[in-house]
Structures are given as structure tokens and as C-alpha cells.
Amino acid sequence: xxxSATRRSEAGSAHAGPAVSLPPTDASDASAAPAEARPxxxxxxxxxxxxxxxxxxxxxxAVPTFLALATGFFDGDGAFTLDNLTALAExxxxxxxASSFWVSAVTAVAGAVIGALVCYALLAVRPDGxxxxxxxxxxxxxxxxxxxxxxxxxxxxxxxxGLVTVFLKDRLGxxxxxxxxxxxxxxxxxxxxxxxxxxxxVITFMPAMEGLKRTWSEANATLGxxxxxxxxxxxxxxxxxxxxxxxxxxFANAFSxxxxxxxxxxxxxxxxxxQIRGALISETVLGRENLAGSLAIGMIVVMVVMMTAYSxxxxxxxxxxx
Amino acid sequence: xxxxxxxxxxxxxxAATALTACSAGxxxxxxxxxxxxxxxxxxxxxxxxALVEAAKAEGQLNVIALPDTWANYxxxxxxxxxxxxxxxxxxxxxxxxxxxxxxxxxxxxQDTAPDVFDLGSAVALDNLDQFAPYQVANWDDIPEGxxxxxxxxxxxxxxxxxxxxDADAVPAPKSLDDLLGSEFAGKVALNGDPTQAxxxxxxxxxxxxxxxxxxxxxxxxxxxxxxxxxAGNFLPLDPTPATIASGETPVVIxxxxxxxxxxxxxxxxxxxxTTVLPGSAVGSYYNQAINVDAPHPAAARLWQxxxxxxxxxxxYLAAGAYPSTLAAMVxxxxxxxxxxxxVGEMPADLVQFTPEQTEQAxxxxxxxxxxxxx
Numbered sequence: 106x107x108x109s110a111t112r113r114s115e116a117g118s119a120h121a122g123p124a125v126s127l128p129p130t131d132a133s134d135a136s137a138a139p140a141e142a143r144p145x146x147x148x149x150x151x152x153x154x155x156x157x158x159x160x161x162x163x164x165x166x167a168v169p170t171f172l173a174l175a176t177g178f179f180d181g182d183g184a185f186t187l188d189n190l191t192a193l194a195e196x197x198x199x200x201x202x203a204s205s206f207w208v209s210a211v212t213a214v215a216g217a218v219i220g221a222l223v224c225y226a227l228l229a230v231r232p233d234g235x236x237x238x239x240x241x242x243x244x245x246x247x248x249x250x251x252x253x254x255x256x257x258x259x260x261x262x263x264x265x266x267g268l269v270t271v272f273l274k275d276r277l278g279x280x281x282x283x284x285x286x287x288x289x290x291x292x293x294x295x296x297x298x299x300x301x302x303x304x305x306x307v308i309t310f311m312p313a314m315e316g317l318k319r320t321w322s323e324a325n326a327t328l329g330x331x332x333x334x335x336x337x338x339x340x341x342x343x344x345x346x347x348x349x350x351x352x353x354x355x356f357a358n359a360f361s362x363x364x365x366x367x368x369x370x371x372x373x374x375x376x377x378x379x380q381i382r383g384a385l386i387s388e389t390v391l392g393r394e395n396l397a398g399s400l401a402i403g404m405i406v407v408m409v410v411m412m413t414a415y416s417x418x419x420x421x422x423x424x425x426x427x
Numbered sequence: 428x429x430x431x432x433x434x435x436x437x438x439x440x441x442a443a444t445a446l447t448a449c450s451a452g453x454x455x456x457x458x459x460x461x462x463x464x465x466x467x468x469x470x471x472x473x474x475x476x477a478l479v480e481a482a483k484a485e486g487q488l489n490v491i492a493l494p495d496t497w498a499n500y501x502x503x504x505x506x507x508x509x510x511x512x513x514x515x516x517x518x519x520x521x522x523x524x525x526x527x528x529x530x531x532x533x534x535x536x537q538d539t540a541p542d543v544f545d546l547g548s549a550v551a552l553d554n555l556d557q558f559a560p561y562q563v564a565n566w567d568d569i570p571e572g573x574x575x576x577x578x579x580x581x582x583x584x585x586x587x588x589x590x591x592x593d594a595d596a597v598p599a600p601k602s603l604d605d606l607l608g609s610e611f612a613g614k615v616a617l618n619g620d621p622t623q624a625x626x627x628x629x630x631x632x633x634x635x636x637x638x639x640x641x642x643x644x645x646x647x648x649x650x651x652x653x654x655x656x657x658a659g660n661f662l663p664l665d666p667t668p669a670t671i672a673s674g675e676t677p678v679v680i681x682x683x684x685x686x687x688x689x690x691x692x693x694x695x696x697x698x699x700x701t702t703v704l705p706g707s708a709v710g711s712y713y714n715q716a717i718n719v720d721a722p723h724p725a726a727a728r729l730w731q732x733x734x735x736x737x738x739x740x741x742x743y744l745a746a747g748a749y750p751s752t753l754a755a756m757v758x759x760x761x762x763x764x765x766x767x768x769x770v771g772e773m774p775a776d777l778v779q780f781t782p783e784q785t786e787q788a789x790x791x792x793x794x795x796x797x798x799x800x801x
Contacts, residue, residue, distance in 0.1 A: 197797045265613070265664075265675045285659040286613045290801065371665030372620050373797040387623040388524035388550050389789045 174405070177398030189399035198380060202403060204291050205360060205376040212298040213355035219299075220306020221348065224314040227307075232315070241311075244304035251301050256368030259297050263288060291375045297365050302355050309354060313347035346419050353415050357408060377404055463724035467578065468562045469732065472725070475564065478732070479511060481725035487514050488726040491541040492527050494520040496668050496688045498584055498713075499746035503739050510733070513726055523624060524550035528557055531718050542727035544716045547625040549785050551580045551714045558716040561728055563735045568755035573712065582712035583734065584684075584748040587703050587774065588633040591686030594698040596677040603637045603651065603704060607658050611678060615655060616662040616670075618681035622792050629709050630680040631796075632780060632788065636707040642780050645788045646795075653799040661800060668692055671699065683770075687747035701747075708774045712751065737761040749773050 180186045192198065223240070230236045262269045263281060265288075273279040287293050317340055325335040363378040370376075374383040377400055383390075384397040461472050463481055472478040482488075488507075495501030497520075504515045518539070519530070524546045534540035544551075544558075551558075560577035563569075573582035590600055597614060600606055606615050619627035635641070635648030655661040666676040671689045674697070679686060686701040693699050715734055721727040733739055740750035741763040747770050756762040780788065 195794070197794060200797060200801075265662075266673050282613050283659075285656070286662050286664065289663045370663070372617070372663035373800050374620065374622065375797060375801055383620070383623050385529075386523050386526050388526075388547050388625050389628045389785075390622050390793045391525070391549055391553050391789075393793075 170401075170405075174398055174402050176395045177400075177402050179395055181392050181395065189396050190402070192393075192396050193399055193403050198400070198403075201375055201377050201380045202407070205378075205404075206407070208291060208294050208298065208376060209356045209359035212295055212302050212359045213352055215295075216299055216302025216306050216355050217310075217348065217352045220303045220351075221310055221314075223303070223307050224311050227311065228314060228317075240307065244307040247304040248301055248308055250304075251362065252364035253368045255297050255300060256365050259288065259293075259369070263296075289369055289371070290373075291370070293369055294366055294376075297369065298359050298362065302359065305358060306351055306355060309351045310347065313344055317343070349415060349418055353411055356411060360404065360407065463728065464559065464719075464721070466724070466728060467560050468566075469564055469728070472728075475732070478725060478729055482513060482723075482729035483511060485513070485723040485726045487516060487538075487723050488730055489516045489518060489539060489542045489722065490730075491518045491530055491544070492520060492522045492524065493517055493545055496685070496692060498586070498682075498684045498748045499688070499742045503734070503742050506738065506742065507730065507733050511729065513729075528554050531557060531720065535720050538722040540720060540722050541718055542721040542723050543730050544714075544718060545583070546580070546714045546716060548712065548714060549625070549782065549789070551716060552782055555579055557719055559719045559721070559724075559727075561717050561731055563731050565735055565752065565755070568752040569735070570751065570754065573751050580714040580716045581731075581735070582751040583715045584740075584743040584750045585710040585712040585779075586682030586684045586748050587777070588629050588680065588709045589683040589686050589701050589703045591671075591679045591681060591689055591699060591701045593671075593674065593677040594700045596674070599700065599702065600678070600704075603634060606660060606678070607654060608660075609658075611660045613659060613662055614677045615660050616664050616666045616676040616679050617652070618666055618679060618685065620665075620796070622789070622796050625711060626682055626685070628785075628789060628792060629682070629711050631792065632778075633680070633704075633707070633709040636709060636778060637704060642778055642784045643787070645791060649791070649795050649799050656800045663800060672696060682748070684743075684747040687770075703774070706776075708777050710749070710777045710779055712779070741766060744770060 177189045178185060178187070180188065227237055227240060259267075261267055264270065265282065265286060270281050273281060282288070321339055322335050325339060330338070361378065363382075366376055366379055367382060370379060374380045381397045381400045384393040384395075384400065387393065461477070461481065463472070466472055466478075469475045469478045472481055490504070493500040493504065495504075504517060507513065508515050516539075518541065519526070522530070524544075527541060527544050527546060528550060531541050531544070546554075555575075558579040560575075560579050562578040563581075566574075566578070569581060575581070590606075592600065597610055598605075600611075605611075617627045617630045618624065621628040621631045631648040631652065632642070632645055633648070634651040635645040638647040638651050640647035652661060662676060662678075664670060664676060666679045666681065668689055670676040671679065672693050679689070683701060683703060686699070689697075690699040690701060715731060717724075717727045717731065735752060737752075737756055737759075740752050740756060741761075743750045744753070744763055745766040749770070750756070753762065753767075753773070757767075
């Protein structure tokens with residue numbers, strides 16, 4: 106979760122930036138001087154404070170990742186090979202990457218938009234009120250509500266013998282699965298994934314939304330701006346980096362999700378994490394254990410591309426914020 | 428999340444390596460003057476009684492991937508426990524054959540590592556250096572060709588690919604093509620993903636044999652499931668006793684012993700019937716093997732003796748699986764005749780895939796399966 110923790114704090118700082126820089130110039134000049142001086146005064150040994158975290162990251166993230174990826178370059182007998190990498194071009198593997206990408210993109214965009222709308226709605230209620238407290242608490246819980254529990258919840262409600270399915274069929278004559286049982290195929294992942302994507306968006310995006318100051322909209326109105334200029338010229342540009350940051354977090358979250366899909370999909374291994382499972386545990390197609398390593402490399406490449414695109418985008422949107 | 432899983436796997440691997448290093452010098456013997464790890468028959472212990480003593484001294488047996496409902500393993504395990512007063516630790520009943528080997532490698536040197544394996548032939552042939560050779564007392568009862576000559580692996584039991592169905596939900600299927608009919612909409616499940624599970628792959632092989640294919644050409648089997656999926660009849664859900672009980676999987680293509688077990692288990696709740704289609708039948712023996720690094724080497728060997736004794740072999744038969752010593756048992760009249768009558772004689776045209784045919788078939792599955800059913 107360390108990746109998302111970093112991402113969350115980035116989302117947080119993105120809105121803190123403009124909040125500091127917007128007051129009149131003389132005030133910002135005054136605050137700029139000590140801010141610049143501070144790093145010079147900090148002694149070198151203070152970096153030692155990072156050691157526990159650095160060690161933790163190294164031992165539990167970097168080393169295992171490296172070991173897992175390294176297996177992609179060896180065959181079953183330990184000899185160096187590029188066969189596993191070329192296997193990434195197999196149609197079944199490419200199809201899995203396409204499905205993974207598609208599922209992640211759809212649930213990330215839908216989750217981000219719905220989540221942002223929820224945040225917008227929450228601005229209207231009292232920050233310490235009952236509704237806000239309830240939504241915050243529910244989001245924190247549901248954002249982590251994934252895996253087998255979530256899959257089971259869906260099977261029990263809209264599975265073939267689920268409560269809702271049977272009710273719809275018997276009482277209203279609506280057959281959820283008239284065109285085939287989609288819940289156990291790739292489209293069936295969309296609803297369960299949204300179930301944790303939307304709350305995650307609410308948690309990560311709400312701080313940025315709260316950073317919008319009432320005074321800005323008042324200033325906009327005073328200068329003759331309309332409600333739409335406020336959103337298009339002020340609020341949206343300020344929110345854009347954190348919105349995109351959250352979107353990326355949601356994408357990564359769905360892209361790496363394994364347990365929910367594993368509990369729902371048992372045929373075909375249509376997404377990459379399921380292909381990795383298949384390569385590791387198959388009792389029929391043997392000798393592909395090391396393909397799992399190269400599949401992981403493929404996933405990391407996708408994430409690196411996404412991160413690079415994100416930082417390039419953020420550099421652009423931040424230009425005017427300084 | 429897969430990063431976390433990978434991390435966990437790596438840590439387990441690291442820990443396993445570290446522990447192996449620590450325990451390498453530890454005493455693993457059971458205290459007798461026989462090195463149980465090297466014993467290749469009960470004679471090496473000084474007879475059956477000595478083997479039983481050595482196994483009792485160990486007191487434990489670790490088995491893996493043996494679901495209670497699979498080929499009567501629940502009863503076989505408790506019969507073994509009762510007879511020898513040895514505790515059987517059954518780990519991960521639902522894992523695949525490949526995972527059994529992985530578990531043995533990861534836990535090498537720990538006292539939780541599996542002692543014995545129950546493996547599909549492909550995995551068994553691929554991991555010969557993981558097994559210890561052992562010949563049971565009734566070695567000659569096992570037909571030639573059903574055992575590795577030193578006893579690294581031995582055929583134990585096979586089922587037939589069958590169609591289990593809830594007779595209250597669907598009509599009885601008389602042929603494979605019946606399953607394409609509209610009364611089977613969204614109802615036909617296969618026990619697992621054929622690119623991962625042997626039972627499911629056998630289901631595809633049967634479909635191939637029944638629709639004009641052969642052991643050398645299983646493409647018609649893949650085509651059949653593609654048609655089944657296009658008709659909206661294929662149910663991409665992994666059937667378990669629970670899904671059968673709840674009615675989620677009204678039709679299941681699986682080994683006959685699994686479908687027969689489902690019928691017994693759901694008696695009074697589901698009207699579960701099992702049918703083996705006329706024509707070619709597909710079977711595939713599961714093998715027994717001993718882990719070369721078994722933490723309880725004597726108990727592992729006693730388990731083999733028990734598994735191939737008429738007592739356990741008849742329990743397989745009672746579950747609808749054909750044990751490998753069946754012919755010898757019929758001859759010696761030790762067979763459970765009632766069970767044999769219920770299961771029926773072994774079909775004459777039972778097709779077993781050779782290792783080469785299996786390899787060719789599975790590489791076709793790896794290439795075509797995902798596309799066929801999505």
C-alpha cells in the first residue's frame with residue numbers, strides 16, 4: 106500500500122500548493138524566505154530517520170519485486186532466456202493485458218467521476234455533521250472492502266441463485282443472465298470493482314475539494330465572473346492535478362486487484378493477475394512458472410508509462426500554480 | 428493485490444530457505460536403526476510390523492490436496508487414522524497438483540511439508556526428482572505400465588469424465604449436443620479451467636472424442652465449448668459441492684467419482700444424477716508418490732501400503748473411481764462386489780492420453796481456450 110500512500114499525500118499537497126500561493130504577494134514573499142532557508146539548516150544525520158522506512162521498503166517491496174521480476178529472465182533450469190518475454194506477445198496474454206487495461210480504465214474513470222460528484226455533494230453539508238461523518242466512515246471501510254468478501258457479497262445478491270436475481274426473476278420476470286452468466290466473466294468485474302473504487306475516490310479527493318475556498322468564488326463573483334467561469338477557470342484547474350492523481354490511483358488499484366477477480370472468474374484467466382496465477386499453479390500447462398515473472402514485468406511497464414504520463418501532465422498543470 | 432501477494436510469496440520463500448539452512452543438521456530419523464528415508468519397501472524396515480512401529484513413532488502424516496469429497500478421501504483418511512493411531516494433517520485440500528510440488532519445495536525441511544502426493548500424470552512425470560522410490564507389499568497387483576519400475580510413482584485410481592445434473596432442473600442429457608439446447612441455458616459448468624485443472628482438461632478431451640476429434644486432435648473439443656458459450660449455455664463458474672447444493676451449477680462435467688459424491692452429499696436436497704455418455708470415455712489415473720524430503724518418512728510409506736491395500740482401494744471404488752488393483756482384487760475376490768456392481772464394469776474403449784498427447788493438447792488449450800469461452 107506504500108505506493109498509494111505516496112499518491113494520497115501527493116493528492117493532498119496538490120491542493121495545499123495553491124492555497125499557500127494565492128494570498129497577496131507581499132505575504133508570500135515573507136513566507137518564502139524561511140521556507141528556502143530551512144533545508145540548509147537541517148543536519149545531514151536527520152536523514153537517518155528515514156532508515157526504518159527505507160529498510161522496510163527495501164526488504165518488503167524492492168527485494169521481492171526484483172526477485173519476482175528476475176524469474177522472468179530464466180527458464181525452469183535456471184538458464185538465462187528471453188523466451189518468457191517473447192511469450193508476452195502470445196494472443197492470449199495480449200488479450201489479458203487488453204482486458205486488464207479496459208477493466209481498470211472503465212472502473213477508474215467511472216469511479217473517479219461518481220466519487221468526485223459525491224465529494225461535490227458533500228461540500229454542501231456541514232463538515233462535522235452526521236451525513237459527512239457517516240459518508241467518511243463508510244468510505245473508509247468500503248474502500249478496503251475487496252477480495253473474497255466482496256465477491257461473495259455479489260454472488261449472494263446477484264449470483265445465479267442470489268437474492269436479487271431470484272426476486273427479479275420470480276416477481277418481475279426479469280432475467281439478469283438472459284444473455285449468459287456475465288457475473289463470472291470480465292464484465293462482471295465492473296460492478297464489484299466500482300464498489301471499492303468510488304469510496305476510494307471519496308477518501309482521496311475530498312481533501313482537495315475542501316481546499317476550495319469560499320472567498321475564491323466570492324472574488325470571482327466580485328470581478329463579474331459567472332458560476333461557469335468559476336468552475337472552468339478556477340476550481341477545475343486547481344483540482345485537475347489531484348483529480349488525475351486520484352484517477353491514476355484508482356487505475357492502479359483495479360489493475361493490480363487479484364482476489365476479487367480470482368473469486369469470481371474461474372474460466373479463461375482473462376486478466377493479467379489471473380494469468381500470473383495460471384502460470385504459477387497450472388497442473389495441465391506445465392513449465393510456465395517463470396512466465397509469471399515476465400507478466401509482472403509487463404504490468405510494471407504499464408504502470409511506469411501511466412506514472413510518467415501523469416507526472417508530465419502534472420508538470421504542465423503546475424506551471425501556472427507557482 | 429498482486430504486489431502484496433508477490434511480496435508474501437518472496438518472504439515465504441526466503442523464510443523457507445532460512446529454515447532449511449537451520450534444520451539441515453537436525454535429526455530427522457524416528458529413532459530406529461533403519462533410515463526410513465532410504466527404505467524402498469516394507470522389507471527394509473524388517474517387515475510390515477516394524478514399518479507400522481516406525482510410523483506410529485512418528486505419529487503424524489502430512490497430506491495435501493485431498494478434499495474429503497474427492498474419491499472418498501474423507502473416509503480413507505479417517506480409516507487410516509483409526510487403524511494406525513496416526514494423526515493425518517490435511518493441508519490445502521483444493522490446490523492443484525502443481526501446487527503440491529511447490530509446497531513441498533517451499534517447505535523443504537520443515538515438519539509441515541507434505542509427506543505424500545496425489546498427482547495428475549503430467550505433473551508427476553515432470554517432477555521425478557521430488558519423489559522417493561517405494562514398492563508396496565502388493566506391488567504385483569498393480570498392472571505393468573501403471574507404475575514406474577522403482578516405484579517413484581504408481582497409478583492409483585481413475586474416474587471417467589461424466590455429466591452430473593440436477594434431474595429436477597434439466598432433462599437427462601443423452602448426448603453432448605443435448606447440452607446445446609435452450610433448456611440448458613447458463614447451466615453447464617466444467618470443473619475448473621482446463622488450462623489449469625486436469626479434471627477440466629479431461630472434460631474438453633471427452634468433448635473432442637465425442638465430436639469427431641481424437642487424442643491427437645482436441646480442437647473439436649474446444650470448438651464444442653465455444654458453441655456452448657455462444658449458445659449462452661456455458662456457465663463459467665468453478666463448481667464445488669457448495670454450488671451444487673445451492674443450485675448454482677445444475678450441470679457439471681467432472682470425474683464420475685466427484686459427481687457420485689455430490690449425489691450422496693446432496694441426498695434429499697438435490698436430485699443429482701450422474702451419466703457417462705455412450706461411446707468413447709476418458710479416464711486419467713492419479714498417481715501416488717512419496718516426497719523425497721518427507722518429514723515423516725515411515726508414515727509416508729505406511730500410507731502407500733494402506734492406500735494400495737484392498738481396504739482403501741475398495742473405498743475408491745465405492746466412490747465411483749476405478750482403483751489400479753481392481754483386476755487383482757476381482758481375481759482374489761477381495762473386491763467390494765456391491766460397490767463394483769453400482770459403479771459398473773470399466774468401459775472397454777477407455778481413452779487415456781499419453782504424456783505426448785497431453786502436452787500437445789494442453790498447449791492447444793493454452794493458446795485457444797481463453798478466446799473460445801470469452
